[in-house]
Amino acid sequence: MFRILLLLVVGWLQLFAFTTIDEEPSVFDEPPALETPAVVPEKSLGGDEESIEEQTERMIYLTIEEVPKKIYVGQIFPVTIKITSLDKYRPYIVELKGGKNVSVVRKHDDIPARAINHLTYFFKATGPTIQLPAFIVRYADGNREYRTESITLTAVRLNPPREFSGLLANRMELINYQASSYDENSNILALQLLIEYGNYDDFRLPDSMMQGIDSYEGDLNATTLLYYGVYPLGVEQVVFSYFNLKKNRYEKFHVPIIVKRSSVSTQTNLDPQASEFTKFKIAATVVLILIWLILWLRHRGWGYPILIVLASAYLLTYLIPLKNVCIKAESTVYLLPTEKSTPFMRLYEKTTAKEMNRNASYTKIQLPNNRIGWVKNEDLCSN
Secondary structure, three states, X not given: OHHHHHHHHHHHHHHXXXXXXXXXXXXXXXXXXXXXXXXXXXXXXXXXXXXXXXHHHOOEEEEEEEOOOXXXXXXXXXXXXXXXXOOOOOOXXXXXXXXXXXXXXXXXXXXXXXXXXXXXXXXXXXXXXXEOOEEEEEEOOOOOOEEOOOOEEEEEOOOOOOOEEEEEEOEEEEEEEEEEEEEOOEEEEEEEEEEEXXXXXXXXXXXXXXXXXXXXXXXXXXXXXXXXXEEEOOOOEEEEEEEEOOOOEEEEEEEEOOOOOOOOOOOOOOOHHHOHHHHHHHHHHHHHHHHHHHHHHHHOOOHHHHHHXXXXXXXXXXXXXXXXXXXXXXXXXXXOOXXXXXXXXXXXXXXXXXXXEEOOOEEEEEOOOOOEEEEEHHHEOOO
C-alpha cells in the first residue's frame, strides 16, 4: 500500500514538472506565425518582378474611341483613336496595316509629341463587310510596337434613283454652272460644286458623252470641285442627285444647258454655216428687216428704223467672220479656262484657229476640225 502511494506521488510530481517547462517558450523555437511577416517564396517574388518590369516598359496606351454607328457603301467616315504616351516629349509614329473593303482617305503624317492625342482618320467604305486596318504605334527611335485589334463593321448598300451621281456627302452646293459649245454636235456643261465630307472622286453626271474632274481645291471638309460633262445639242437640261448624309435622303438638282451668244468679241457659238438652225435665224432676221423696211417706207414711223438697226446689228454677229489667231506648235488645248483644267488635245504643229472669246489668261478657239477649247495666251503666236 505504501509503495502504491509513493508511485502516485512521484508520478504527480513528474507531471507538474513537465507542464511547467512547456508553458515557458524556448529561445530556440520559431516565433508564432501571426507575429512574423510572411516570407514570399523566391519563385513568387521573381514573378512579381517580371510583372513590374512589363508595366514599366509599356509606355504607350492605344484605344479606338469613336466609330460611326451607320455606314453606307461609298461613304467617307471618320474613326477617332486615343493615344496616351508616358513619355510626352518622345515623338512616335502611327501606321495602318491590313483592312478589307476600306481605303484610307486621310491620315496623320505629323503627330505632335505630347501626353495624349486624339487623332481622327477618314476611310472610304468600298464594300458591305468592312474590316478596319490595325493601328500600330511605335516610338520613332524604338522598335517595340503597340497595336489595336482589327474591328469589323457593316456598310449598307443604297438603292439609288436613276439620276444618282454616286456622291454621298454631308452637304453639296451648286455654286455656279456654265454651258458652251464643244463641237458642231455637242455642248459642254461646267459645274462648280462645294462638297463637304463627300466622295467627290465618285461623282458622275448621268447620260454624259464625256465627263470628268477638271480641277479641285480645298480639303475634305470643304472641297470646291470643277466638273464638266459633254452632251448632244438636243439635251436642254441635266438632272442629277446626291445622298445627303446629314438628312439621310436624296437631293436633286436641275441644271439647264443654255448656250448664250452675246457679241463678236465674246462669241461662244459655232460658225453660222455649221448649223441649220443658225441659217434659219439668219433668214428670219433678213425677212424681218425687209418687212420693217417696207412698212417704214409706207408709213414713215420712227419705230421701224430702230427695229431695222437692232435687227441688222444682230445679223452682223452671225455674218462677220471670227478673227483668226495663230497657235504655237506643241501647245495644249484645255476644256476650260482654269489653271488646273483638263487638257484634251495637243497641237504638234503651228495651227490657225478662230478666236471665240478671250480673258486675261486664256483664249477660246475653234479649231479647223470644229473642236472648241481654250489655249493659254502665251501659246499664241506673236504675229
